[in-house]
Amino acid sequence: MAKGKKQARSKAKKALRSKGLRRSSSKTKTSSKSRSAAFLRSEISGIKVAILGIGNVASCFVQSIYAKELKGMWHEKIGNYRRNDIKIVGAFDIDKRKVGRDLADAIFSEPNVSPKFSAVPKTGIIVQAGIVNHEVPRHLTSQTIDASDFRDQLKVTGANIVLNLIPSGMADTSFDYAEAALKAGCSFINATPESIASDSSLSAKFEASKLVLVGDDLLSQFGGTAFHKGILDFMNSRGLRIEKSYQLDVGGGSETLNTISEPIKLEKRDIKTESISEELPYKFETVAGTTDYVDYMGNNRTSYFWIQAKSFFDSDVKIDVYLRTNDAANAGNVLIDVIRAVARARQKGRFGSPKEICDYGFKKLRKPALLRKAHEEFLSQYS
Numbered sequence: 376m377a378k379g380k381k382q383a384r385s386k387a388k389k390a391l392r393s394k395g396l397r398r399s400s401s402k403t404k405t406s407s408k409s410r411s412a413a414f415l416r417s418e419i420s421g422i423k424v425a426i427l428g429i430g431n432v433a434s435c436f437v438q439s440i441y442a443k444e445l446k447g448m449w450h451e452k453i454g455n456y457r458r459n460d461i462k463i464v465g466a467f468d469i470d471k472r473k474v475g476r477d478l479a480d481a482i483f484s485e486p487n488v489s490p491k492f493s494a495v496p497k498t499g500i501i502v503q504a505g506i507v508n509h510e511v512p513r514h515l516t517s518q519t520i521d522a523s524d525f526r527d528q529l530k531v532t533g534a535n536i537v538l539n540l541i542p543s544g545m546a547d548t549s550f551d552y553a554e555a556a557l558k559a560g561c562s563f564i565n566a567t568p569e570s571i572a573s574d575s576s577l578s579a580k581f582e583a584s585k586l587v588l589v590g591d592d593l594l595s596q597f598g599g600t601a602f603h604k605g606i607l608d609f610m611n612s613r614g615l616r617i618e619k620s621y622q623l624d625v626g627g628g629s630e631t632l633n634t635i636s637e638p639i640k641l642e643k644r645d646i647k648t649e650s651i652s653e654e655l656p657y658k659f660e661t662v663a664g665t666t667d668y669v670d671y672m673g674n675n676r677t678s679y680f681w682i683q684a685k686s687f688f689d690s691d692v693k694i695d696v697y698l699r700t701n702d703a704a705n706a707g708n709v710l711i712d713v714i715r716a717v718a719r720a721r722q723k724g725r726f727g728s729p730k731e732i733c734d735y736g737f738k739k740l741r742k743p744a745l746l747r748k749a750h751e752e753f754l755s756q757y758s
């Protein structure tokens with residue numbers, strides 16, 4: 376009997392080790408509640424991330440994790456974690472040009488156009504084939520596995536957080552990935568515009584499993600949406616009445632090419648337009664979205680803004696302005712912050728989809744959020 380128990384314990388320990396997890400070594404007698412809290416603390420003492428989709432955003436993210444020095448960090452510490460507490464332990468893609476390659480090489484493989492910001496040494500992480508439950512984009516030849524094999528591979532990586540960076544428009548695939556992560560005991564971050572964290576029943580399943588699910592559609596640090604919301608908030612705070620506004624976006628990179636095809640274009644346009652509309656306490660006419668793809672722009676984006684407002688005596692105030700940014704770099708700070716916050720949320724017992732993380736890092740939300748307030752709330756809980 377005692378021998379059986381011992382064997383079962385050593386089997387459980389082995390399983391935990393294979394997941395990269397370890398139980399607390401405390402020998403003191405503790406209540407089952409504090410034991411499970413201690414287990415959770417030790418389980419996520421390291422942030423181990425598996426990336427889905429080794430495209431432009433992943434390229435910049437991987438470079439930022441391996442960079443010896445990183446200029447432009449927004450928040451040095453989030454949830455008591457620093458950037459170098461994040462470890463990448465797994466990588467999945469379906470493009471034959473990336474599968475089977477070391478992550479250090481895959482991030483610079485075609486069709487990625489994200490700049491080389493920083494040298495990345497060989498990582499020893501080989502990009503593995505992912506799953507597909509959607510039409511494969513025209514620009515790539517795919518190599519895939521089925522969902523249960525993916526789940527097993529994911530477990531072997533020891534990841535505790537899965538970062539979804541696959542292209543937009545693959546709703547079923549993103550959903551399958553989220554379910555596989557859930558079954559493998561990983562929290563899930565959905566940067567794509569698909570309804571994953573906004574799906575309340577899926578979020579409830581993550582909560583029941585003491586995991587975190589956040590998304591949807593990453594809000595870039597200083598992209599078109601944040602900039603647009605910021606100007607509108609400022610104009611409103613100065614007593615102007617906004618009447619009409621639009622934002623037109625032109626960019627390169629495969630995600631932009633993907634985004635200009637209907638119906639993805641309309642879906643993205645709805646998300647951006649709604650997020651911008653929500654910034655003001657009254658209704659006004661606005662449209663925002665990706666307008667075109669220009670291949671030689673690489674991973675850069677130009678966003679044009681036009682705003683018409685009324686001031687004293689109904690006098691006109693008009694703004695014409697454009698913003699030029701790099702897409703992947705614009706995602707970097709927010710991703711690093713969200714990953715650290717997700718790890719901290721799980722430690723604190725904030726399971727499911729913590730509103731303060733979703734509001735800070737994403738555009739598509741279950742309930743509207745104001746840009747400035749969301750940032751303040753996020754910092755008050757995680758800095």
Ligand SMILES: NC(=O)c1ccc[n+]([C@@H]2O[C@H](COP(=O)([O-])OP(=O)(O)OC[C@H]3O[C@@H](n4cnc5c(N)ncnc54)[C@H](O)[C@@H]3O)[C@@H](O)[C@H]2O)c1
Nearest residue numbers: 428429430431432468470505541542543567593630702706
């Ligand atoms: N600042 C930003 O760039 C930003 C902002 C908001 C949202 N996002 C979202 O982030 C995601 C990634 O953007 P990106 O510019 O890196 O895209 P990308 O097209 O450069 O990269 C996508 C990668 O996913 C891979 N892929 C395709 N299907 C896959 C599958 N089934 N499994 C695994 N991998 C698969 C592709 O081969 C490619 O390597 C998109 O959904 C985008 O909407 C990005």
